[in-house]
Amino acid sequence: MGFxxxxxxxxxxxxxxxxxxxxxxxxxxxxxxxxxxxxxxxxSGYGGYWPEFKPAQEGDSRCSCPALNAMANHGYGRNISFVELNHQIRTTYNFSPSFCSYVPHFAARMLKRSYSKDTFDLAELDLHNGIEHDASLFRLDTALQPNQSTKHIPFIEELLEASTGKDQYGNNVLTTKDLSGILGKRRAVARATNREFSLSFFHRMFGSANSSTLLTIFGGRVNDLRSVVLHERIPDGWESRIRQPYGLTFTHFNKTVLAVEFGVREKDWTEAAQEAARQRATSV
Structure with a gap:
């Protein structure tokens, strides 16, 4: 990158x-x-009406982000312009214009592309330790599963079952504490099982930010998250839980991100993760 x-x-x-x-x-x-x-x-999505759901077929491009994959399964996925991604994230999930501008700009820099002129496929976003990182809530580390569009179902099921909150109707809801707990476990397990494990401060914060969208955009609602994260499908009738007219800003979002990250206790899981890794190694 030039001066x-x-x-x-x-x-x-x-x-x-x-x-x-x-x-x-x-x-x-x-x-x-x-x-x-x-x-x-x-x-798309106005009045709860989303375009037809079409699961990924052979040759389709998907990535490690279930929210982007869900959009792709409703009509997006290849040869996406960074500018169009800006608009689609905004209207689909009600992130703020500032957020929706920054993230595609960051992706364009990462891929060494022109934000205003170039396009990309979703799979290209999985440049390791760019946006994609180890200790994901949804996927095995890249060293263990190079195709980061491949979901690890046990991780997802464990995440959804970890919910301890309830909404006003009695439905299961993930809380900040739930996410901090599961992130701590993911990091401990990944560190114990992946010899190439890495997680910088930037990627720890990025991991907490990814997790925090489950609480903000999706309101932590397990029924909705099961559809989006497990099946990568936007539920019929769904809309963003962020109702502010200018969407979810970084300034507001970061309160949740910091609460999640500061609650992570990886050390609480380290001994159990190391013992499990030893048992797997001796059983092979």
Whole structure:
């Protein structure tokens, strides 16, 4: 990356975060969107009507992110422009414009592409230790499963069964504490079983951010998450649980991310994970 590109990226990042703070403040004073009207009229999902669900077939491109895969299973997946990804994330999940601009820009930098001109396939996002990282809630580490679009069903089932919360109707809901606990276990197990394990501070925070979307965008609702995470399908009638007019901003989102990350206790699981790894090794 050249000097001018680095400077340009720096000022872009500063501008995005300043814009994000402004949107956060506007969300505080403006009315929330009405339930049933979170998805904008004229876009997929308005009124709870999503395009036909078509599971991935041979040759389709998918990645390690179930939310993006769910979008792909309803009509997206190959030759996506970074600009279009910006708009689709915004209308589908009601992330803020600042969030939806930054993430595709980051992906374009990672892939060394032009944000405004180039396209990509979802599988390309799984450059190891770019956005994709070890100790996933949904997938084995890359060293153990190179195809990161492959879900590890036992992980997903364990996550969904870990819910301890209830909503007002008595439905199971994941909590911040639930996610912190399962993340701690995932990190301990991955460290014990993957000789190539790595998890930088950046990727620990990124892992907690990915997890936090389950609590924010999906409200922690296990029934919805089972469809999205396990089947990578957006449920009929679903809309984002974020009703703020300018969507989920980084500023607001980071409160949940930090709560999840600061609650992670990997050491609580280390001894059990190491013992399990030893038993597997001796049984082979």
């Amino acid at each position: 001018l590109s680095s400077v340009s990226n720096f000022f872009f990042d500063v501008g995005i975060m300043s814009y994000d703070i402004l949107l956060t403040l506007l969300n505080l004073v403006m009315k929330k969107r009405r339930i049933g009207h979170v998805t904008p009229e004229g876009h």
